[in-house]
Amino acid sequence: MSTTLIPTDNVEAAARARAVIPGGVNSPVRAFGSVGGTPLSIVGAHGAYVRDVSGREYVDLVASWGPALLGHAHPGVVAAVQEAAARGLSFGASTPGETLLAEEVIGRLRVADASEIERLRLVSTGTEATMTAIRIARGATQRDLIVKFSGHYHGHSDGLLAESGSGVATLGLPGSAGVPADIAALTLVLPYNDRAAIAEAFALHGDRIAAVITEAAGANAGILLPEDGFNAFLAETAHAHGALLISDEVLTGFRVDPAGWWGLEHRAGASWTPDLVTFGKVIGGGMPLAGIGGRRDLMELLAPLGPVYQAGTLSGNPLAVAAGLATLRLADDAVYAHVDRAAAAVSRAAGEALDAAGVAHVVTHAGSLFSIAFRDRPVRDYDDARAQEGWRYRAFFHAMLDAGVSLPPSVFEAWFLTAAHDDEALEKILAALPKAAAAAASATPPDVV
């Protein structure tokens, strides 16, 4: 028998959740694993704010881990979902909306006519998108090995969890139990931004590598920015050996630019093109939706046209498509300009507050995405990210939370601004920063009593 009463404080909500849900969460990053304390149990959100079970509101810098580009419950997105819901929740058949969304996505990627993204297949999660992209790459090349980078996160499929970022990094895990050794052995994990390591891997295994999968810009071990020309180098190296480049834009896609990270690099003059690209988060506007895009010859390897199988009862769900389409149509240049300005204001103020408190730190940006690492040198790869004084973030995070600002509960996650972060919300964040910086300054490492 379940009780229908909703808890009215986070402690009770977490206790009840833990009694029926492993760890009390449906995704480990929500568990406050590295910052400690009681996870928020959220009952609602609007604009730049989330509200917990106790009725307390927080300025939100998690943004559902990225999707809420326009802010929470944007009226235009909610109306689109309500209209779609009134027509039926799911049909298990094609819908016109899917085509409109694919047209919108492909159109956005036509930056300077450089895009080779000609087809899009919709799935429900970023995990499915990267898993499918890899299957296409293996089907196309008839090869088995995959290259990924340590500290990058591509979802939780078996072959992609080794030295993964996000929750795997937060919990300090090397990967995941339950992945057969034979599967793990098919993934070569290399240090990010290390061209020599990549050249060596291709020299040794080039005829067995199906694809390199990379976050377009790393954002799951804090921000790991690709060095100048690094993505182009990956494309050239992969292509020189008959392998493909899969650019994972689940997090960056449609968030850092109307055409994602790839669009940002192209507007700055780059000319590389991924063979396959994966989307998630913003493409679904807060509903479960993701996609794989690519050249026609590769994408038409997918069933029913080709031999690579992929399917999904709820793939292209009409409510999710309605939310994604409304979000992308509303996300005009003014939205991106606002998010860029808001991110610049918050990151600058955070840096100034930490400077004033004498805390060694480095702020790294990938467009409007940014993160703070507690070290005095740039963060180039996962080893650098792990070498920081991450324990300072715990004190910083809780001081912000006490002041009514909800940050990502891990130093390895990016901060997300939205179009709904107006002056009032930004002022609340800025006002909270000096105290949080002071808390970070006086924090002690976990083994010091």
Ligand SMILES: Cc1ncc(COP(=O)(O)O)c(C=O)c1O
């Ligand atoms: C870059 C990247 N790829 C893939 C994923 C997996 O997406 P999902 O959580 O929707 O499975 C995520 C985040 O979760 C991500 O940040």
Ligand SMILES: N[C@H](C=O)CCC(=O)O
């Ligand atoms: N860092 C992840 C996505 O980008 C966090 C989302 C999750 O795993 O729940």
